Amino acid sequence: MKKPKYEGINPLDRLHPGEPYFFIRAQDKLSVEAVRHYSHLLQEEANKAAGREEDELGESLQLQSIEVIHFAHKFLDWQEEHPDKVKLPD
Numbered sequence: 001m002k003k004p005k006y007e008g009i010n011p012l013d014r015l016h017p018g019e020p021y022f023f024i025r026a027q028d029k030l031s032v033e034a035v036r037h038y039s040h041l042l043q044e045e046a047n048k049a050a051g052r053e054e055d056e057l058g059e060s061l062q063l064q065s066i067e068v069i070h071f072a073h074k075f076l077d078w079q080e081e082h083p084d085k086v087k088l089p090d
Helices: 031-051 056-080
Strands: none
Touching: 031 056
């Protein structure tokens, strides 16, 4: 099994000059669902790749989906441990 995509590196170091990015923190009350939804989108694309017999791409997307859903669980755990810090964006 491949290691997680960004294990041991700062993903911000991989940005192209001027490339915009979006940052979600666990303190954001909406973050768990946003991260879960992204995991589902990755899974849908993995299924499409598998249907096209693009096995390597499908496997990569599947692993990313699993990695992302683990982050959703981490966010939820953090929110449950720190309810006083969870808030809507301001």
